[in-house]
Amino acid sequence: MNKEIRTEIFTRFRNENPKPETELNYSNPFELLVAVVLSAQATDKGVNKATDKLFPVANTPEAIYALGVDGLKEYIKTIGLFNAKAENVHKLCKQLIEQHNSEVPQTREALEALPGVGRKTANVVLNTAFGQPTMAVDTHIFRVSNRTRIAPGKNVVEVEKRLVRLVPKEFLLDAHHWLILHGRYTCVARKPKCGSCIIEDLCEYRDKTTD
Template identity: 70%
Template sequence: MNAKQRQTFFSRLQAQNPHPTTELNYSSHFELLIAVMLSAQATDKSVNKATLPLFKVANTAQTILALGEDGLREYIKTIGLFNVKARNIIKTCQILIQQHNGEVPSERQSLEALPGVGRKTANVILNTAFGEPTIAVDTHIFRVSNRTGLAPGKTVGVVEKQLLSRVPKKYQKEAHHWLILLGRYTCVARKPKCQQCVVADLCES
């Protein structure tokens, strides 16, 4: 996909959805961090179902820490890997209180130092909470990037690097959300809905 095609690709996605955002429900940077940590190998729908009652009783580092690991586990036990996630979230809350006054840091290094927070999660927080033009490459974005020819690569790291260099600057902040939504609802894994796709004529496959 050449530069002109990439410009057209994102201009169409923008026209279709001018203000894309995450489908995770949150009302603060901390709630977003917890939701994204819980979303690993889980659907946004399942995470929202669990965080709705959780955030009503505990939506700060202090209040979740007060629940303790066992208390937190009761709220998130419907989500995959909930034992590991509960452990990591409690440790993360401890670090946030001890090192960041209970607030979510806006620096990549500090985010990735939190238990259970890898590069992908950090990218989501930096983009969605702090408006940085980062792109968290999940399975949807990886598939879309390779299938369309937008940013082909054999690894997540290569695809992320390709996207950061190929997505036109004016679209970089929202590109993450457009590509996830495209992969989640249109460019699906088994039977892509090409007839409904606004960028089908630009797609290499």
């Protein structure tokens, strides 16, 4: 796939959705960080149901830390892997308080040093909370990048690096959201909805479907 086709793909994404946003509910960088940590192997809708109850009660590192692990579990027990996530979020809050003056750090290295925060989570926070042109590759973006051939790769890091290099700079800040929404609602895993896809004529997927 050449640069002109990629440019047209992202131009269409932008025309359809000029200001894409995460589907996680949050009002500040700390809430986003917690929500993204909780979203691992869970749906955004499921996380929102939990955080819509948690954040009005506790939405600072001090407040969540004060809940204790067991207290936090009561709010997030509907989310998969909630036991491990409660432990991580509690430790994360302690670390933010002790090492970052209760502020969410704005570098990947500092974010990845927090409990429960991996490369993908760090990239989401850097992009969505702080407006950095990072690329958080989840299963949706990995699938779309390989299926369309926008930026094929054997693993998520390879796809991430190719997307950062190949997506035209004017689209890079919002590319993460466009790709994840496209994978979530159109280029779905089992049977992509090619017939209603706005980039079907540009996509290089060989087994296109009609819907």
